[in-house]
Amino acid sequence: MLLYAVIYGFIVPVPDTMIGESLRNVFYHVGMWFGMTAMLTTSFIFSLRYLKGFSEKEDLVALEGVNVGILFGILGLITGMIWAKSTWGAFWVRDPKLDGAAVGLFIYLAYLILRGSIDDRHKRAKVSAVYNIFAFVLWIVFVLVLPRLAGSTIHPGQDGVPIMALDLSPITRTVFYPAMAGWILLGFWILNLRVRILKLHMKNEELKM
């Protein structure tokens, strides 16, 4: 599905809009944000579950959700910046959506630093789960609230910015939806692999002891 989207995303004829060929970026850039949000939501849910049962596996999923989410976030920023350079003429413009994405990254980098500064394994899992839940809620508030405060955004996908999501022609839709699903599934796949690797590491250590 993803392979289809990646390849077909380059060759499908795009409708003639004012941003022209750069519309193709929608198959990659938007997918990154879908992937990041899916990963961070997973991480949030597993942090909640960790605080309920204190099982170490759930903490691992939460941690890896953040790691993969950050990876997607950085890729999303890069693809977005390339597109922004060709469309708006600058890599970074002042816009609530861009700021929201950047703040999300700051929050989760801080989460990793917090994890790094606690040595005790159980304490680390508990404290970082608390921070994860606290920060995720506030980040969602930030993403939902900020565009309203600023009043307007030039980023596509909002009311009054008539380029993408709703205007996708049927032929781009045939790429767009599989692409989104593909990126999200890719995220879960990486997440799954990483969690399994970590679990094997843990087992290995136990065997050594």
Next chain:
Amino acid sequence: MLFTEVKALIGKDVRLELKQKYVLNGILLYLLSTVFVTYLAFEDLVTTETWNSLFWIILLFVGVNGISKSFVQENPARYIYYYTIASPQAVVLSKILYNLLLMAILASLSFGLFLILMGNRVVNLELFLLVLILGSFGLSSILTMVAAIASRASNNFSLMAVLSFPVILPLLLTLMKLSRIALTNADWTGSQGPLTILLTINVAVVILAYLLFPYLWRD
């Protein structure tokens, strides 16, 4: 039960603060010198916009400094003692309320200093004071929670800043938006929306603190 515990714990915090006056004096002096440094640095460049941004950024930094000590001021053994006599909810609520008191004092002081040094820019004083109170509450609740998280880790102080700045942004931007209205409009037009957001953030943070703090409390 909860109420009496909270009251007793706030009383304890106030007495502790008055006993160790140098901590409080340190924060007050920090506030004074920061405002003075910005006053000297900006000379007459100060417009209403910069007045607004400077005011809240200074308040944020002073708040981070003042509140970061919340959970590391006392001997760890004493927290075990509190643990036996009070519920974690009472502890976190008392800390939030105590820090609200502290933030309100710091905010009004810094407002006073701004009035003296940089002139009065506020047109709608009622709205500004309301924003100041709600802002103190929001800052104190978020920073208390982050201080509790950071106190569990080593390398507490820089962690406090790193953890708190991104989570405090929605609150800070709403506050700036509201106080910009208070600085430019004489009436209340356009303030209802941000005020609702501000109240929602405050309530959400207190609920989160109430639910999550017990997990931080016990090892």
